[in-house]
Amino acid sequence: MMLYIRMGITVLVGLYTSRVVLQVLGVSDYGIYGVVGGIIAFIGFLNGSMSGATSRFLTYELGRETEGKLKETFVSSFWVHLIIAAIIFVLAETVGLWFLYNRLVIPEVRMDAAFWVYQFSVASAVVGITQVPYNASVISHEDMDLYAYVEIANVLLKLLIVYLLIIITTDKLILYAVLYFTVSFGIAIYYRWYCIHHYEESRLNLIWDKEIVTKMLRFCGWDLYGNGCVVAKQQGINFLVNIFFGVALNAGISIASVVGGTLSGFTGNITLALRPQIIKNYAQRNYISMQNLISQGIKYIILLQACCTIPFVLEADYILHLWLGTVPPYAVVFCQWMFIASLFSASNGILIVAIHATGRIKYLSYVSGSISIIQLPILYLLYSNGQDPAWAYILGIFGGIAMVVVNTFIAKYNISSLSVRQLFSSMIIALFIVGLLTIPFVLIQQQVDSSILRTIGVALGYVLSVGIITFLFVLPKNIKVRIIKRMDFLHHK
Numbered sequence: 001m002m003l004y005i006r007m008g009i010t011v012l013v014g015l016y017t018s019r020v021v022l023q024v025l026g027v028s029d030y031g032i033y034g035v036v037g038g039i040i041a042f043i044g045f046l047n048g049s050m051s052g053a054t055s056r057f058l059t060y061e062l063g064r065e066t067e068g069k070l071k072e073t074f075v076s077s078f079w080v081h082l083i084i085a086a087i088i089f090v091l092a093e094t095v096g097l098w099f100l101y102n103r104l105v106i107p108e109v110r111m112d113a114a115f116w117v118y119q120f121s122v123a124s125a126v127v128g129i130t131q132v133p134y135n136a137s138v139i140s141h142e143d144m145d146l147y148a149y150v151e152i153a154n155v156l157l158k159l160l161i162v163y164l165l166i167i168i169t170t171d172k173l174i175l176y177a178v179l180y181f182t183v184s185f186g187i188a189i190y191y192r193w194y195c196i197h198h199y200e201e202s203r204l205n206l207i208w209d210k211e212i213v214t215k216m217l218r219f220c221g222w223d224l225y226g227n228g229c230v231v232a233k234q235q236g237i238n239f240l241v242n243i244f245f246g247v248a249l250n251a252g253i254s255i256a257s258v259v260g261g262t263l264s265g266f267t268g269n270i271t272l273a274l275r276p277q278i279i280k281n282y283a284q285r286n287y288i289s290m291q292n293l294i295s296q297g298i299k300y301i302i303l304l305q306a307c308c309t310i311p312f313v314l315e316a317d318y319i320l321h322l323w324l325g326t327v328p329p330y331a332v333v334f335c336q337w338m339f340i341a342s343l344f345s346a347s348n349g350i351l352i353v354a355i356h357a358t359g360r361i362k363y364l365s366y367v368s369g370s371i372s373i374i375q376l377p378i379l380y381l382l383y384s385n386g387q388d389p390a391w392a393y394i395l396g397i398f399g400g401i402a403m404v405v406v407n408t409f410i411a412k413y414n415i416s417s418l419s420v421r422q423l424f425s426s427m428i429i430a431l432f433i434v435g436l437l438t439i440p441f442v443l444i445q446q447q448v449d450s451s452i453l454r455t456i457g458v459a460l461g462y463v464l465s466v467g468i469i470t471f472l473f474v475l476p477k478n479i480k481v482r483i484i485k486r487m488d489f490l491h492h493k
Contacts, residue, residue: 009156013159017161018323019324020165021165022255025173027251027328028248029172029173032247035104035106035238035242035247036100036121053216054132054133054216055136055139055140059140059279060280063279071201073201074201076212081132088125088129089126093122105243105246107247113174116177117174127185131191134202137202138195139276154183161180165179222362222365226365226366226369229369232376237392240376240379240380240392244389251328253392255335256334270304270350271297274297278294279353282415291417291419294351294411294418295423298423301349302346302430302434305346306433307462308339309339309343310343312339313339315450316335320332330389333389334390338396341393343434344397345399345401345404347404348403351423355407358414360414364407368407371406408420408424433470437462
């Protein structure tokens with residue numbers, strides 16, 4: 001519940017701040033910020049691999065209740081991340097700078113501003129890398145209320161950034177990069193202070209457990225390929241659109257990324273909340289409970305993803321014009337196709353957690369990574385032959401479906417007691433409900449002119465419809481009974 005309160009505030013503030021930042025920076029500078037920051041995301045894919053490894057091993061040791069091993073795991077992972085941060089810094093100041101000056105299409109008059117945006121993005125990346133063990137500890141201990149409070153503070157501070165952008169007269173693009181880094185740095189410092197004072201294992205010393213580090217690096221080594229391919233695909237799309245269509249369409253991608261990241265965060269909360277329990281159940285060899293968590297999680301994540309995405313897909317044009325005023329080229333189309341693709345790949349997050357719990361991720365990384373990266377040469381060929389920019393996200397639908405199918409069988413291969421039939425049934429039931437409920441709202445949209453009332457009606461109507469159907473036909477009987485008893489208790493109270 002705390003995570004959803006956080007997301008509610010994040011959505012409201014995020015939508016407002018994105019509009020103002022776009023207006024203050026302008027389409028060109030907003031596009032520059034998105035594509036330059038993407039260089040760091042591409043270079044920092046090492047961080048994504050180690051983040052998954054750290055979270056998995058910390059949660060696994062918590063599940064086994066081995067306090068000594070828990071501390072050794074945390075401290076060893078911190079030193080590994082410090083080394084990675086140094087590697088990223090060197091790569092960013094050599095290869096990354098070369099790419100900035102020699103390959104990106106940026107107006108000459110804005111190159112100096114792009115350079116400073118890049119430098120503060122590098123600083124943010126380095127801080128973020130060394131922050132990973134602390135964030136992993138908070139999630140592993142399931143302190144979701146703290147995580148929610150801090151992230152709410154993070155969002156409100158970014159609201160302050162927007163205000164400062166308006167009142168301070170200087171280069172707005174550079175100022176935005178400086179303020180964004182300052183907020184990220186402050187949040188990181190608070191997380192570290194909290195962990196040191198509440199989790200014994202997070203107090204640093206000179207521990208370097210070779211066995212733990214070896215297991216982590218082996219896990220990371222395979223995860224590195226998968227994460228590297230995913231990040232390469234995401235940033236490759238940004239770069240290809242920049243090369244073929246210019247910086248104006250990068251602004252459209254940036255808007256799609258902001259909206260997509262904000263709305264998909266609602267469903268990401270399910271994965272975040274279930275992750276520790278799935279891994280702990282695996283560590284304790286409680287496979288029946290693990291199966292139930294995965295199956296129910298798949299249903300809920302698809303249905304919640306639909307609540308967030310279907311109303312937006314139907315009303316995207318009106319919402320974006322109402323929100324932004326001036327909508328960057330292709331922003332509406334990018335958002336619509338991205339959300340449709342995310343609906344088909346929604347259950348991937350739960351399946352990946354299940355596979356990560358086993359520590360055997362070789363096939364997951366190799367197959368999923370290959371499915372991601374192969375989309376880039378296909379996209380290049382499509383763009384070279386004059387195809388529509390929207391293919392960047394249309395390809396994601398086919399890739400997402402392929403990943404879900406493959407990852408289901410990989411999970412079964414790693415955990416023999418899992419039921420593939422049950423997993424696929426969960427997906428099919430949820431997608432069937434989504435498709436069936438979408439039809440009447442499409443018909444309503446065709447009969448009623450665009451307005452704020454129609455948009456609100458479509459959104460509330462769809463959410464209520466999904467909620468009712470979920471309660472009647474999806475929730476297990478014991479959960480229904482508990483909800484009814486709770487509502488009855490609140491009524492009498």
